[in-house]
Amino acid sequence: MTVREWAAEFFAAHPPGKASSSARREIAWRVHVEPRFGRIPISAVAPSDVQIWVTELVALRSVSTARQALGVLRQILDVATADGVLTRNPASGARLPRAPRSEPCPLTHDQLWSLSAAMTSERDRLMVLVMGYGGLRWGEVSALRVRSVDSKQSTSSGGVCRGQWAAVPRCREDSRISNGAAPSTDCGRPACMVQITRTG
Structure with missing residues (x-):
């Protein structure tokens, strides 16, 4: 079973509570997670693959975007792990750098x-x-x-x-x-x- 096939079952069984959460999750999946992992067999996803992907996302987009996308992938793989499809979640150990603290910019x-x-x-x-x-x-x-x-x-x-x-x-x-x-x-x-x- 591929990550895409498992994700379809995951989304059907775990709808988000709010429309805004649903939109963010769908965008993270469609734009960032699916293009990288969608066609890969779920058992073939390696921790190193996830870490490389996260690092690239941080460099190309932002820490917050990478965090959102990684969260979606983790949720999908968490359920696969709980159901016995995986022995461990390969995304659980992926690390993100701390988001830089933005300087306050009050209005004039x-x-x-x-x-x-x-x-x-x-x-x-x-x-x-x-x-x-x-x-x-x-x-x-x-x-x-x-x-x-x-x-x-x-x-x-x-x-x-x-x-x-x-x-x-x-x-x-x-x-x-x-x-x-x-x-x-x-x-x-x-x-x-x-x-x-x-x-x-």
Whole structure:
């Protein structure tokens, strides 16, 4: 039995839970796994073959693409191993290099305000600015209420976050820090945004 034939049975018996997961799995299989292993007998797949393939994928595409494709191949061969078709999974020992950590690249003041201006409601415009300057995730900003903000004390508080007012666009890493600096107005924009320190 070839890898392609076994994969057809695997996909039929193990449908993914979400449509997005199904699409990613299908693309990884069709674009990367099947062209390399589809015609090979499943018992002929060697660990060295898998490692060479993964290394080539990392060089030609990216670590994340190689990880997705390797995950699909591993799942297929895991089931073949569990069913006794293989004595061991030849993909289980394949190693991937660590993905390089990307440097944060927050929007400039003008970019953030342009994005805010493109929103269709005042609420959405304000949420974009709070997320941009405060570094909040969607779940955090959507949990904020009017009572969470004390404009006199220049603070915000709530079940998910607490912080000080600031006027510097933040990235996610920065949102863990509240340095107590005074609001800056050198960008020509109102100093009315929130710098967040997460509390839980």
